[in-house]
Amino acid sequence: MSGGKWCTIESDPGVFTELIKQIGVKGVQxxxxVTLEDEELAQIKPIYGLIFLFKWQQDPASADKRDPLTPEQTDPELFFANQVINDACATYALLSILMNRAVDLDIGxxxxxxxxxxxxxPSRxxxxxxxxxxxxxxAHNSFSRQDPFEIEYDKKSGEKEDAxxxxxxxxxxxxxxxxxxxQKGPICYGECTEQDWIEKARAEVQKRIARYESSxxxxxxxxxxxxxxxxxEREIQRLKLIRSGLQKHLGLDQSDMSDSEDFSSVQKELDTLLGEGRETVAASLEELSTSIANQEMRIMQENERQARWKAENERRxxxxxxxxxxxLQQLAKKNMLEGMFKEAVEAKKKKQEEKKAKKAAAAGK
Known part of the structure; x- marks a missing residue:
């Protein structure tokens, strides 16, 4: 048994980030x-996987679409699971990346x-x-809305909600x-490396988008x-170690760093800088201080974003x-409810008339 119903969750980075933290995954978000441009992708590397949300439809015949692999064709080390739980595709997609990047990540x-x-x-x-x-x-159902009402939509209207x-x-x-x-199995798009896989995945996403109407x-x-x-935080630690080494070279820092294990990690970069003249070393110190300040600004921005995510998830x-x-009770006591209701009805009526007028104008062209 699956332990009960699963809720639908939003395609929001704050939701997904909190979800994986609740499961016990560390070191990722x-x-x-917003775009698929190289500049945006470069700003968030390393990227371990991509999750794509789209309106579901039966895939039309396309030369770009490849058939799923059979169990015999599938890499036995690849983790692929069939979605057997309704409304759980967000978590399944997320786990598909985490399980297959376990070598690089602390998945808990x-x-x-x-x-x-x-x-x-078997995948099922x-x-x-x-x-x-x-x-x-x-963790998945922690994002379910606290709604005491079961809303039934009008099936007579003939309108189906998009999936x-x-x-x-x-x-x-x-x-x-x-x-x-x-799908019955994973779909393979051929060979790739850690350097070019994003470019190839981007091409496949664009092909899928192209199958839809422009609207x-x-x-x-x-x-x-x-x-x-x-x-x-790690970058700040690295930059501070290099800065301390340069300061020591200039006689500005008398501390002994010879026993520092972390210091050995920047020794090669430090030796290169120390090979320059005194003026160049002094200029490097200024650049390092600026870089440290920039990283501290990034931490502050990230703290603000995570605080915003937390507040938004609590509101959800x-x-x-x-x-x-x-x-509603207070508005009724002040005899304001009836007037507001009439205004809302009139506004809806006006909006419907404008919509009809636009359709009529479009049909007359």
């Missing part, structure tokens, strides 16, 4: 890509044990193993894969990247119904 005990246990199982059974993880299910789906792109053992839990713009591309705050979980009831 999720960023949203829960995912490490799950991978060791399920890797020898791996999907059930994910669904049976109480830690993963609880959206998450898939992931990840390099593994020199091959680029598209991992989609609704369809509801796409989201997320990237699993290294924790920016931790990267900045909050039940606003009691507040709305209280607000």
């Amino acid at each position: 999720v960023d949203e890509l 005990d829960e995912l490490r044990n799950l991978k060791d246990f399920s890797l020898a199982l 059974d791996r999907g059930w193993a994910i669904g049976n993880s109480e830690i993963i299910r609880s 959206f789906h998450f898939i992931s792109y990840v390099p593994f053992n020199g091959q680029l894969y598209e991992l989609d839990g609704l 369809e713009i509801r796409f989201t591309l997320l990237a699993l990247v290294a924790d920016k705050k931790e990267l900045a 979980r909050h039940n606003y119904v009691p507040l709305i009831f209280e607000l």
Whole structure:
């Protein structure tokens, strides 16, 4: 059994980042890509995988689309799980990257044990193993809205709500894969390296987008990247070690760094700088101080962003119904509710008339 219903979650980097932290993954976060330009991609490297959200539809015939691999064709070390739980595609896509980048990342005990246990199982059974993880299910469902009402939509209208789906792109053992839990198996797009896999994945994302009408713009591309705050902190430590070495060379620092293990990591870079003249060394000190200040600014910006993510996630979980009831009661007591209702009805009527007028004008062209 899968332990109950799973909720739908938003394609938001703050949601995904908190989700993986709850599962026990360390040292990574999720960023949203606004464009697919090289400049933007370079700013967030290293990138461990991409998650793509799109409106689900039956894929039309396309020469660009490749057939899923059969179990016999699939790399036995590749982790691919069929999505057997409704509304869980976001977590399945995220886990598809984490499980296949375990060598590079600290995925935590829960995912490490799950991978060791399920890797020898068929892909469908791996999907059930994910669904049976109480830690993963609880983390996923922690983003469910606290709504006491069960809303039934009017089925007589004939309008169907659009369904959206998450898939992931990840390099593994020199091959680029598209991992989609609704497919029978992984889709391989050929050989790649750590240097060129993003370029090839970007081309596949663009091909998929091209299959839709130009009016369809509801796409989201997320990237699993290294924790920016931790990267900045490590960079500050490295820069400070180099600065201390240069200061010591100029007689500005009398501390003994010979026993520092960290100092040995920057010895080669420091020797290169010390080979320059005294004026060049002094200029390097100024550049190092500026670089340290820039990294400290990045940490401050990241702290602000994470605080904003935390506040937004708390609002997602909050039940606003009691507040709305209280607000309606107060408006009714002040005899304001009826007037506001009439204004809303008139505004809706006006909007519908404008929409009809636009359609009529378009038809007359």
